[in-house]
Amino acid sequence: MRDQISATDTIFALSSGTLPSGVAVIRISGPQSAEVLQRLTGKTLLPRSAAFAALRDLDGELIDKGISIFFAGPASFTGEDCVELQVHGSKAVVAKLLSVLGSMDGLRQADAGEFTRRAYLNGKLDLANVEALSDLISAETEAQRRFALANSDGRHRQIYDEWRAKLIEARALIEAELDFSDEADVPGSVSEMVWGNVRELQKRIEAHAASYHHAEIIRDGLQVVILGAPNAGKSSLMNVLAQRDVAIVTDEAGTTRDVLEVHLDLGGLKVNLADTAGVREAMGKVEAIGIKRSLDRAATADLILYVEDMVDPALVPEIPDVPTIRIGNKADLNASNSRKYDCTISTRTGQGIEKLMGILKQHAEPYTEKAASTIPFRERHRQLLYLAIHHIDQALEEAELELAAESLRLASDSLSRICGKVDVEDLLDSIFSKFCIGK
Numbered sequence: 001m002r003d004q005i006s007a008t009d010t011i012f013a014l015s016s017g018t019l020p021s022g023v024a025v026i027r028i029s030g031p032q033s034a035e036v037l038q039r040l041t042g043k044t045l046l047p048r049s050a051a052f053a054a055l056r057d058l059d060g061e062l063i064d065k066g067i068s069i070f071f072a073g074p075a076s077f078t079g080e081d082c083v084e085l086q087v088h089g090s091k092a093v094v095a096k097l098l099s100v101l102g103s104m105d106g107l108r109q110a111d112a113g114e115f116t117r118r119a120y121l122n123g124k125l126d127l128a129n130v131e132a133l134s135d136l137i138s139a140e141t142e143a144q145r146r147f148a149l150a151n152s153d154g155r156h157r158q159i160y161d162e163w164r165a166k167l168i169e170a171r172a173l174i175e176a177e178l179d180f181s182d183e184a185d186v187p188g189s190v191s192e193m194v195w196g197n198v199r200e201l202q203k204r205i206e207a208h209a210a211s212y213h214h215a216e217i218i219r220d221g222l223q224v225v226i227l228g229a230p231n232a233g234k235s236s237l238m239n240v241l242a243q244r245d246v247a248i249v250t251d252e253a254g255t256t257r258d259v260l261e262v263h264l265d266l267g268g269l270k271v272n273l274a275d276t277a278g279v280r281e282a283m284g285k286v287e288a289i290g291i292k293r294s295l296d297r298a299a300t301a302d303l304i305l306y307v308e309d310m311v312d313p314a315l316v317p318e319i320p321d322v323p324t325i326r327i328g329n330k331a332d333l334n335a336s337n338s339r340k341y342d343c344t345i346s347t348r349t350g351q352g353i354e355k356l357m358g359i360l361k362q363h364a365e366p367y368t369e370k371a372a373s374t375i376p377f378r379e380r381h382r383q384l385l386y387l388a389i390h391h392i393d394q395a396l397e398e399a400e401l402e403l404a405a406e407s408l409r410l411a412s413d414s415l416s417r418i419c420g421k422v423d424v425e426d427l428l429d430s431i432f433s434k435f436c437i438g439k
C-alpha cells in the first residue's frame with residue numbers, strides 16, 4: 001500500500017552524518033524534485049550539473065548558500081528525479097532547510113532506507129545489491145569494505161540466474177518427456193543425462209552454500225580463543241595483542257573467571273579475541289562455570305591460541321579439535337622443555353610476539369582473500385540455497401515425473417528469492433528498516 005502512495009510523494013532527508021559537520025548533504029527524490037530546486041534557488045539545472053546558489057525559504061529569506069545538483073530520473077540513485085543540496089553542516093541550517101522542505105505541499109521526510117527502497121522498486125538495485133550496500137555503509141575493516149563492494153556488483157544474480165536457467169531447462173526436458181511418455185521410442189538416456197546435470201548442479205549449490213561461514217568470518221570476525229592452564233600468561237598475551245590493559249593479570253592461578261573479548265583488526269580482517277579462565281580441576285563453583293565457558297568457547301572457535309608456561313607446562317587434556325597455534329610463554333625465564341611449540345614468546349619482554357603476529361596473519365589471510373570471491377553473504381541467502389538443495393533432493397527422489405518437475409520449479413524459485421525476483425514483499429520491511437534515514 002505504502003509503495004503505491006510513495007510513488008507520488010517527494011521525499012527528503014539529511015543523508016550525511018551527525019551534525020555539526022563541514023558539509024551536510026540533503027537528498028530529495030520524487031516527481032517534485034526539480035520544482036523544489038527551482039523554489040529554493042530560483043534556478044533550473046541541467047541533469048547531472050551542479051550550481052552554487054543561495055537557498056531561500058518561501059518568503060525569500062536566505063537560509064544558506066551551497067551547491068545543488070540535479071539528477072533526472074531514471075539516471076539517478078532512486079531512478080526518480082533527485083536533488084542533492086550541499087550546505088553548511090550546522091544544526092540550525094539543516095533544521096531550517098528541513099522545515100522549509102516539510103512545509104511544501106506533497107513533500108515529506110523519508111523513512112529509514114526509503115531512498116534505497118525506491119531504487120529497488122525502480123529496478124536500480126536487486127535485493128542482494130541492497131544488502132551489500134547496507135554492509136558497505138556499516139563496513140569497519142578493509143576486508144568488510146572489499147567484500148561489500150564485491151557483493152554489490154551483481155555477481156550473485158549472475159550465478160543464480162545461470163543456475164535457475166539450468167533448472168528451468170531440466171524441467172522443460174522432463175515435461176517434454178512427459179508429453180511423449182506414451183510413445184515407445186523415447187530414448188531413456190535423455191532423462192538420465194538431465195538428472196546427471198541436476199545432480200552436478202546441486203553439488204555446486206552445496207559447495208557455494210557451505211562457503212557461507214567465510215562471510216560470517218569477514219563480517220562478524222574470526223573467532224580466536226586464548227586457552228591454557230591457569231597462570232600460563234593468557235591474560236598477559238591478551239593485553240599484548242590488544243595493546244592495552246583489558247584483562248587483569250596477577251600471579252594468582254584462577255585470576256580470570258569469565259570470558260573477556262576484544263576486537264582487533266588483523267591485516268584488514270576483524271578478529272574477536274577472547275581471553276578465558278585457566279583450565280584445571282576447578283576449586284569451586286564459580287571457577288567450574290568459568291572453565292566450562294572456556295572450553296565451550298574454544299569448541300566453537302575458528303582458531304585457538306593454546307598458551308603454556310614453559311617453566312611449568314601443566315597439561316590441559318581437553319583441547320577441542322579446532323585449528324590451534326601452540327605457544328610457549330615465559331621464554332625470558334630461559335625455560336626449556338622438550339615440548340613442541342609453533343612459537344615461543346615472552347609477554348614480559350615482547351620476544352616472539354612479532355613471529356606470533358606473523359602466524360596469526362597467515363591464518364587470517366585466506367579469509368581476507370575470500371572477500372573478493374562470490375559467496376553467500378547473508379543467513380537469508382544460505383537458507384534459500386539450502387531450500388533449493390532440499391527441493392532438488394525431492395526432485396531426484398520423486399518417481400512421478402510431474403511432481404519431480406514441480407520440485408525443480410520450487411528449487412529455482414528459492415534461488416530467485418535471493419535477489420528478489422519472486423514474492424519477497426514479506427522481506428522488504430525487515431531489509432530496508434536496517435538502513436539509516438537518508439539512505
Ligand SMILES: Nc1nc2c(ncn2[C@@H]2O[C@H](COP(=O)(O)OP(=O)(O)OP(=O)(O)O)[C@@H](O)[C@H]2O)c(=O)[nH]1
Nearest residue numbers: 230231232233234235236254255256278346347348
Ligand atoms: N616471567 C614472565 N612472567 C609472565 C609472563 N607472562 C605472564 N607472566 C606472569 O605470569 C603470571 C600469570 O599471568 P596471567 O596473564 O594472569 O596468566 P593467566 O593465564 O591469565 O592466568 P589465569 O587467568 O589465572 O588462568 C603473572 O604473574 C604474570 O606477570 C612472561 O612472559 N614472563
Ligand SMILES: [K+]
Nearest residue numbers: 231250252255
Ligand atoms: K593469573
Ligand SMILES: [Mg+2]
Nearest residue numbers: 234235255256
Ligand atoms: Mg587470566
